[in-house]
Structure formats: C-alpha cells, structure tokens
Amino acid sequence: MDDLAKKRRQLIVQAAGLAAALGAYMIFISRRARNQTPMLLGRRIDMDIARESNLRYIYHSTDINCSNQLRMKRAPFFRLCNLFRERELLKDSIHTSIEEQVAMFLMVVGHNTRFRALQPIFRRSIEVISRYFKAVLYAVGELRGEMIRPPSSNIHPKIQENARFNPYFKDCIGAIDGTHVMARVPTNISAAFRGRKDGTTQNVMAAVDFDLRFTYILAGWEGSAHDALILADAVERDDGLSLPPGKFYLVDAGYAVRPGFLPPYRRTRYHLKEYGVGNHPENYKELFNLRHSSLRITVERAFAAYKNRWKFVYNKPYHPYKTQVKVVIACAILHNWKFDTPKDAEFLNTPLVNYEYMEACFANKLATGRFAMGSNEPLGKPIDVEGLEKTIDLEGGETNGEGSAQGEIPSDFGAQGLGATTPSPSASTNSKKRKRVLHDEDAIQVTNMSDALRDVAGAINNTCHSETHPDLCKTVMDLTNFDLDERLAVLDYLTEHKGKGLNFIKMEAAVREASFKRIIAKNPDLV
Incomplete structure (x- = not known):
C-alpha cells in the first residue's frame, strides 16, 4: 500500500473519531438541557x-x-x-x-x-x-417608485395663482439643494467626510416640489464633496435626476449656471432676511433674487420638516454607514408618505501633475461617492x-x-x-414555544467541532490520486472504432476512477471494447 493510501486511511479514522465525539457531545448537552429547570x-x-x-x-x-x-x-x-x-x-x-x-x-x-x-x-x-x-x-x-416620483410638468398652483411668480417662473418644477446629515464612519476614511460642518457628515442632495415632497434624493456622498459635484453625479446616473424638456429647477448660488437649473444673481442680496422692513429691492437683480428666494425656500422648509420628524438624520446614528445611507432615503420615502462657471473652463479635463502619487497618499481623504445611493435604487x-x-x-x-x-x-x-x-x-x-437547547458555550463547541470535521473532510478529498497509469491514455486512444469525443470522455472517466482505469488496461482487446461500450451506456452524460 502506497503512502497516499495510508494517509487517506488515517484521515478517515480521524474523521470517524471526530464524528463520534461530536455525536456524544450532542447527546450530553441534550440530556443536560432536559435536566435544567425550564422558564416558568x-x-x-x-x-x-x-x-x-x-x-x-x-x-x-x-x-x-x-x-x-x-x-x-x-x-x-x-x-x-x-x-x-x-x-x-x-x-x-x-x-x-x-x-x-x-x-x-x-x-x-x-x-x-x-x-x-x-x-x-x-x-x-x-x-x-x-x-x-x-x-x-x-x-x-x-415604495420608492410611487412615493418619490418626478414632479408634474403642469404649472403649480402656487406659481399660477401668484402674480409675483407667474409668468416668470411658470416652467419651474421644484427646487434643489443639499444638506449635511451626521455620519459615523471608520477613522481611516473619516477625513473625506469632514467638510465645513462640525464632525463627519454625508452630503445629501434632494429635489423638492412646491408641496414639500421629495421628487429625487441622492445620499451617501462624503461631507467634503461640493454640491455641484453631487448634482453632476445625479444627472449622469442612468436612473438619476430626470429633467423634462423646457423645465428647470431653482438652485442656490453654490451651483453653476446650466440648462435646467436656475441660480440667483451673484454678488447681490438674496436671502429673505436681507429684505426686512424698509429694505426693498433697489434694482431688477435684487427683485429677481427676492422672488427666487421666496420660491426656493421650499426646499429649506422640506429639509427642516424632514430632520425635525426623523431624528435619525439629525443626530449621529449607531449603524454601519451603508445602512445610514439607506435609512436617509427611507426617511424621505416616509416623509412623502405622510404627506457650471466660464472662469474655470481652462482647468476642466486637465490632468493634474503627480496625480497618481497624490492619490496613493490621500486616497482615503478624497470624496469619491462610492457610498452614494439614489432614491431609485432598492434598499437591500x-x-x-x-x-x-x-x-x-x-x-x-x-x-x-x-x-x-x-x-x-x-x-x-x-x-x-x-x-x-x-x-x-x-x-x-x-x-x-420551543425552548433553546444550546447555550452559547455549547454552540461555540459544536461550531468548532463541525469546522474541524469539515477540515478533515477537505483533507481527505485532497488526498485523492492525481496520477494515472502511463499506458492509460494510449490504451484508450487505440480504440479507433469509437469517436474521438467518446474516447476523450471515457479517458476523463477512467482518470477520475483509478481502480477502473487499472483494470481497463489489464483487459483483453475484446473485453476492453465491451467495457468501453458499457461505460458509455451507463454514463450518457459523458459525451
């Protein structure tokens, strides 16, 4: 008996002993569980x-x-x-x-x-x-498909019935803005989540109609990412933000001027608190910004109601980051249920010097959006x-x-x-109700023994022979009465079954052909 067969026999004996020990241990803990006092x-x-x-x-x-x-x-x-x-x-x-x-x-x-x-x-x-x-x-x-729907293309009553907004904003279908939601992330990637807000956050972009309903939300971007970068990602996604032809969203000055997104005039008074008592608009730019802000404040109101109702997005959560991203979108669904600049053109698409070196040094500190998830994606x-x-x-x-x-x-x-x-x-x-049979210690012991038994079984499989008789290939290929595919299939079969391969070589020619036919007949899947 060769060394491989001896090693295989030893492993089989060890596996049998381990299986017997596992069975005896299960019997022991079962008897112990029956003798314990059950819960009243x-x-x-x-x-x-x-x-x-x-x-x-x-x-x-x-x-x-x-x-x-x-x-x-x-x-x-x-x-x-x-x-x-x-x-x-x-x-x-x-x-x-x-x-x-x-x-x-x-x-x-x-x-x-x-x-x-x-x-x-x-x-x-x-x-x-x-x-x-x-x-x-x-x-x-x-429920995301029916709760977070694209806005209607019709003129909203808030605009149609107000002479301040109609006809200037008659093609406006909503407002877009970003908000920071506190995030709990591993330390090695926390740098990318630290932006202008205190602590680590995720930057969430949302589109809201004038009924304070979310029409699209993109969550998961790192807190250091710029709002314009997130908006570009939302537009480029296959199932991302959709914009009907001829319509536009209101955005703040943090977004670039581009078709479909209307920001206010820069270097001009904008926020409503700047137009208090006696501070009336002095030119057409300030008048436009005042009315623009009066409509765009809708998204701020939606964020305020959203964070006030769901404290998960207002405080630092206790869940893995991927779950945090999903919950942000789920809270938006429940919220609905309850009711670019010419100056930087020369720098666009221009390769950075030593970018690969910088990427190797600061990879974990850059906003990549790899955790970003849109409201059109399933939450698990x-x-x-x-x-x-x-x-x-x-x-x-x-x-x-x-x-x-x-x-x-x-x-x-x-x-x-x-x-x-x-x-x-x-x-x-x-x-x-069924009472528990295994204690924690017993479960650990059973798991360890099962793993050991699995390792022994794997070792037994690894000891299967990998060498064949040197004359097996020539013996099979000499049977020219059969097709080449049949001979190759039988050769693979005899290689896997060492004992049958050895007997096949020792057979007489006539018996060998009969055995060949028998193998093909009993194993039709070989060919």
Missing part, C-alpha cells in the same frame, strides 16, 4: 402581557401618543402596515405582527434609538429587533424573518423562542412603562 410559564405570560400593553399604548390609544412615539398618526401608520400586508412585503409571524415590526423601525428612525433601548418596550432581543429593522427597511425601499434584499424562534440569543441568558432574554427585563415593566398592564387573550397561546 407565568413569567413568559407576564412578558407577553407587558408587550401587548405597551403596543396598545403606542398605536391603539390616541393620535398624540402614536405621533409622539412613531412620528406619524394612527391613520397613516395603519395604512402603511396594510399596504405592506397586501403586497406581501412583510408577513405576520406567530410571534410578531406587521404593526409591531413597523413600530420598531419607526421608533429607531424617529428618535435615533438604539436597539438595546427598545428591549424593555418590545421584550425582544437585540438580534430580533435588528432583523425586523432590516426587513422593514427593505419594505419601505420598495428581502429579509427572511421566519423562524426567529430558532435563533440563539447573543446577549446571554435563556430565550423564550422569540429572542426575549430571561432575567434581563423586569416583569412589571408594563405597569410602570408605556401603559397599564392588562391580560392578553393571546398570551396563553405561547405555552408551546
């Missing part, structure tokens, strides 16, 4: 009662309570939940309704709340809250939230099958928290 049914019922009481207080009591907690009244909240249910973007589970899932998401984006702070309210683990957050984020993103992939009761609570402690940790939350929170505690008819249906 009464405590589990108390947690369900407290959860139902809190949810009733949030979205079943008054519009004031619902608006304070979820940042929208009950009617739009339930319409949103029903829409998710009808389109099957979200699904009710045996533990969690769609209303509770959406409430988790709205409390996070509405108050910039950590998942950990929601545990006493929803009685769920951090992992479960995180899963539902991602699921609702995706569902909200699927569908999240499978079925079977959450099978997850292991990473926060420690026993779980009740849906992620609620035993011993972490006082059972009397419902009476002292958001609402009074009252019995729930559905509380008794949770008595058959």
Whole structure:
C-alpha cells in the first residue's frame, strides 16, 4: 500500500473519531438541557402581557401618543402596515405582527434609538429587533417608485395663482439643494467626510416640489464633496435626476449656471432676511433674487420638516454607514408618505501633475461617492424573518423562542412603562414555544467541532490520486472504432476512477471494447 493510501486511511479514522465525539457531545448537552429547570410559564405570560400593553399604548390609544412615539398618526401608520400586508412585503409571524415590526423601525428612525433601548418596550432581543429593522427597511425601499416620483410638468398652483411668480417662473418644477446629515464612519476614511460642518457628515442632495415632497434624493456622498459635484453625479446616473424638456429647477448660488437649473444673481442680496422692513429691492437683480428666494425656500422648509420628524438624520446614528445611507432615503420615502462657471473652463479635463502619487497618499481623504445611493435604487434584499424562534440569543441568558432574554427585563415593566398592564387573550397561546437547547458555550463547541470535521473532510478529498497509469491514455486512444469525443470522455472517466482505469488496461482487446461500450451506456452524460 502506497503512502497516499495510508494517509487517506488515517484521515478517515480521524474523521470517524471526530464524528463520534461530536455525536456524544450532542447527546450530553441534550440530556443536560432536559435536566435544567425550564422558564416558568407565568413569567413568559407576564412578558407577553407587558408587550401587548405597551403596543396598545403606542398605536391603539390616541393620535398624540402614536405621533409622539412613531412620528406619524394612527391613520397613516395603519395604512402603511396594510399596504405592506397586501403586497406581501412583510408577513405576520406567530410571534410578531406587521404593526409591531413597523413600530420598531419607526421608533429607531424617529428618535435615533438604539436597539438595546427598545428591549424593555418590545421584550425582544437585540438580534430580533435588528432583523425586523432590516426587513422593514427593505419594505419601505420598495415604495420608492410611487412615493418619490418626478414632479408634474403642469404649472403649480402656487406659481399660477401668484402674480409675483407667474409668468416668470411658470416652467419651474421644484427646487434643489443639499444638506449635511451626521455620519459615523471608520477613522481611516473619516477625513473625506469632514467638510465645513462640525464632525463627519454625508452630503445629501434632494429635489423638492412646491408641496414639500421629495421628487429625487441622492445620499451617501462624503461631507467634503461640493454640491455641484453631487448634482453632476445625479444627472449622469442612468436612473438619476430626470429633467423634462423646457423645465428647470431653482438652485442656490453654490451651483453653476446650466440648462435646467436656475441660480440667483451673484454678488447681490438674496436671502429673505436681507429684505426686512424698509429694505426693498433697489434694482431688477435684487427683485429677481427676492422672488427666487421666496420660491426656493421650499426646499429649506422640506429639509427642516424632514430632520425635525426623523431624528435619525439629525443626530449621529449607531449603524454601519451603508445602512445610514439607506435609512436617509427611507426617511424621505416616509416623509412623502405622510404627506457650471466660464472662469474655470481652462482647468476642466486637465490632468493634474503627480496625480497618481497624490492619490496613493490621500486616497482615503478624497470624496469619491462610492457610498452614494439614489432614491431609485432598492434598499437591500428581502429579509427572511421566519423562524426567529430558532435563533440563539447573543446577549446571554435563556430565550423564550422569540429572542426575549430571561432575567434581563423586569416583569412589571408594563405597569410602570408605556401603559397599564392588562391580560392578553393571546398570551396563553405561547405555552408551546420551543425552548433553546444550546447555550452559547455549547454552540461555540459544536461550531468548532463541525469546522474541524469539515477540515478533515477537505483533507481527505485532497488526498485523492492525481496520477494515472502511463499506458492509460494510449490504451484508450487505440480504440479507433469509437469517436474521438467518446474516447476523450471515457479517458476523463477512467482518470477520475483509478481502480477502473487499472483494470481497463489489464483487459483483453475484446473485453476492453465491451467495457468501453458499457461505460458509455451507463454514463450518457459523458459525451
């Protein structure tokens, strides 16, 4: 027996021993789990009662309570939940309704709340809250096509019915501006996110109509990027900002003069506060700027309402940066649900001296827009939230099958928290929840043993022979009675099966041809 066969036999013996040890360990921890005292049914019922009481207080009591907690009244909240249910973007589970899932998401984006702070309210683990957050984020993103729509080409009533604006701005369809949203990014790339604002930010560009609705939003650009650069990116994207022929947007002086975008006169009074009592326009430029500012202030009002309602975009969040970009667009969708210069021409397209050296030195400090995401792009992939009761609570402690940790939350929170505690008819249906079998330490041990078994299996596969008999190729190719494709296919087959290849060489000529035909007949996929 050659060395390769001995090594293979040793690996097989090791794999068998490891599999036996893994099976014995599973039997041991299963017996230990059966001998432990299970969670008391009464405590589990108390947690369900407290959860139902809190949810009733949030979205079943008054519009004031619902608006304070979820940042929208009950009617739009339930319409949103029903829409998710009808389109099957979200699904009710045996533990969690769609209303509770959406409430988790709205409390996070509405108050910039950590998942950990929601545990006493929803009685769920951090992992479960995180899963539902991602699921609702995706569902909200699927509404982008109908919530963030291009503006109408008709003259807006605000312009048509006002002699100050009509007919001068009759082709205006909205206003465009940028705003800075606080961002949490890794230190090695933070320099590109530091601009004129304090701290690290992302520069968000948005187009708004005169009803304070977002018609396009581009989020994710670094805070050091100029507004004109972001607008150029929005126009050049395949699914970016669209501009109907003959129409234009109002922009501020930070944008260049170009078709479809109308800025004010430069070096001229512009802001409304500069035209106070007695400070009337003195020439046609100031008059134009005054009326331009009176219309363009719409985008400032939209940003103010947007940031005032969704504190996620007003404070520094606690999520990965890609998630932060998605949430900025999702908040714009929810907002709608609830209701260039001649002097620098010589420098354009001119290569910079030592640019490659500068790029190597300052690559992480340059705004590249690699995180930018438009409002026409999906906010992730569908999240499978079925079977959450099978997850292991990473926060420690026993779980009740849906992620609620035993011993972490006082059972009397419902009476002292958001609402009074009252019995729930559905509380008794949770008595058959599956209790967790594996502790965290056991799960780690099982994972390590499984990885070791996988490594041994890979090593066994690697010991398969890679050499063939020197006469195998000539023996097969000498069978000229068969097609070349058939001979090549059988040669590959015999190369993979060393024992059959050796027997094939030792056969007589007639027997060899019969064996060749048999291989072709039994393996029609070879040819």
